Amino acid sequence: MKAAVLEAIKRIVVKDVAVPAPRSDEVLIKVKACGMCGTDLKLYNGQYSARTPVVPGHEYAGEIVEVGKEVKNLKVGQRVVSDPNESCGKCYWCRNQQPCFCNDLAAYGVLRDGGFAEYCTASEKGIYPIPAGLADEAAAFAEPVSCVVHAMDRINYRSGETVAIIGGGPMGQIHLQFALHSGVRKVILIEQEATRCEMAKKFGAQVVINPKDGNVRERVLAETDGLGPDVVVEAVGRAETFEQAVELARRGGRVLIFGFAPEGQKATIIPFNVLSRELTILGSWVNPYSYSRALDILATGKLDVQSLISNRLKLDHIQQAYTLMMEKPAGFMKTIVFPE
Ligand SMILES: [Zn+2]
Ligand SMILES: [Zn+2]
Numbered sequence: 001m002k003a004a005v006l007e008a009i010k011r012i013v014v015k016d017v018a019v020p021a022p023r024s025d026e027v028l029i030k031v032k033a034c035g036m037c038g039t040d041l042k043l044y045n046g047q048y049s050a051r052t053p054v055v056p057g058h059e060y061a062g063e064i065v066e067v068g069k070e071v072k073n074l075k076v077g078q079r080v081v082s083d084p085n086e087s088c089g090k091c092y093w094c095r096n097q098q099p100c101f102c103n104d105l106a107a108y109g110v111l112r113d114g115g116f117a118e119y120c121t122a123s124e125k126g127i128y129p130i131p132a133g134l135a136d137e138a139a140a141f142a143e144p145v146s147c148v149v150h151a152m153d154r155i156n157y158r159s160g161e162t163v164a165i166i167g168g169g170p171m172g173q174i175h176l177q178f179a180l181h182s183g184v185r186k187v188i189l190i191e192q193e194a195t196r197c198e199m200a201k202k203f204g205a206q207v208v209i210n211p212k213d214g215n216v217r218e219r220v221l222a223e224t225d226g227l228g229p230d231v232v233v234e235a236v237g238r239a240e241t242f243e244q245a246v247e248l249a250r251r252g253g254r255v256l257i258f259g260f261a262p263e264g265q266k267a268t269i270i271p272f273n274v275l276s277r278e279l280t281i282l283g284s285w286v287n288p289y290s291y292s293r294a295l296d297i298l299a300t301g302k303l304d305v306q307s308l309i310s311n312r313l314k315l316d317h318i319q320q321a322y323t324l325m326m327e328k329p330a331g332f333m334k335t336i337v338f339p340e
Pocket of ligand 2: 087088089090091092093094099101102103104105
C-alpha cells in the first residue's frame with residue numbers, strides 16, 4: 001500500500017509499504033480522508049517528540065476492511081473514526097479518570113502509525129462508527145472537535161459571559177462556534193488574516209479584531225465595558241498570544257491555553273497580575289471522554305467544519321500539505337488528505 005512516512009525530522013516520503021496486519025483486538029481500516037493539523041507540522045519540524053519512522057495523520061475516517069479475532073462490536077464494511085489517543089487503562093491516571101495523562105498513551109500518527117496511508121490499524125476500544133449522513137471529510141474532524149469538547153468541559157461557560165478567542169485558524173473557528181452555542185453574551189475573535197476574519201464573521205462572531213487595525217487591548221476593553229472578557233481562549237500556541245491572553249482577561253477571569261505551543265517554549269507573565277486579579281489559568285490536553293460527543297455534535301450539522309477545509313490533496317502530494325502548513329498562504333485553513 002501507499003503510505004506517507006516521516007522518516008526523520010523534515011523528511012516525509014510517500015512509499016510502498018506492507019499493509020499492516022491488525023492484532024486480535026484491532027481492526028484494519030481503509031482510510032478515506034485524513035486531516036492535517038498543527039501537531040503534524042510540529043512532528044515534522046521536530047518540535048514535539050515522535051517515533052520515527054512513523055506514518056503521521058491522526059484525524060482520519062475510513063471503512064473497516066478486516067477485524068481481529070477478539071473484536072466484538074465491529075464488523076467489516078462499517079464506516080468509522082478512531083480516537084488516536086489510546087490510553088493503557090492500567091496506570092495511575094487511567095484509574096483516576098484522567099486517561100489524557102496516561103503514562104503509556106499510544107498516540108496514533110505520533111508514536112504508532114496513523115492515517116496518511118491507504119490502510120491503518122486501530123484498537124477496537126477507540127473506534128466509533130460514523131453517524132449516517134456524515135461525510136468522511138467531516139467525520140475526519142472528530143478528533144479536533146473532541147479536543148474542543150474537552151476544552152468546553154474545562155472552561156464551563158456560564159450564560160451571559162463574554163469570551164475572547166485569540167486565533168482564527170481551524171481550532172479557533174471551532175471554538176468560536178462552540179462558544180456561540182454556549183449561551184455566552186459576546187464572542188470576540190482576534191485574528192490577523194483577512195479571510196479568517198471574514199470566516200469568523202460568517203460564523204457569527206459579534207466582534208472580530210484584527211491586530212493590524214490598532215491596539216487589541218483597548219478594543220477588547222471597549223467591547224467589554226472596560227472590564228475585559230470573562231474567558232480568553234488562546235488558540236494559537238505561541239508565547240506572545242499566551243501572554244496576551246493573561247493580560248486581556250477580566251479580574252476573576254479564566255484563561256484557557258488550548259493552542260499547541262512547541263515543547264519547551266517559555267513565556268513571561270507577571271505573577272502579581274495573576275494573584276491580584278485572581279485569574280484561573282486552565283490547560284486543555286487532548287480529548288478524554290469526548291469522542292462520542294464530538295461525533296454526536298457533528299451529526300447534528302450545527303457545527304460547520306467543511307467550510308474549514310481550504311485544500312483537498314491526494315496522498316501523493318503530502319509534501320505540499322506540509323508546505324501549506326508552513327507557509328500559510330492567504331485563504332489557507334485546513335488540508336484534508338485523500339489516499340485514493
Ligand atoms: Zn489534530
Ligand atoms: Zn494509562
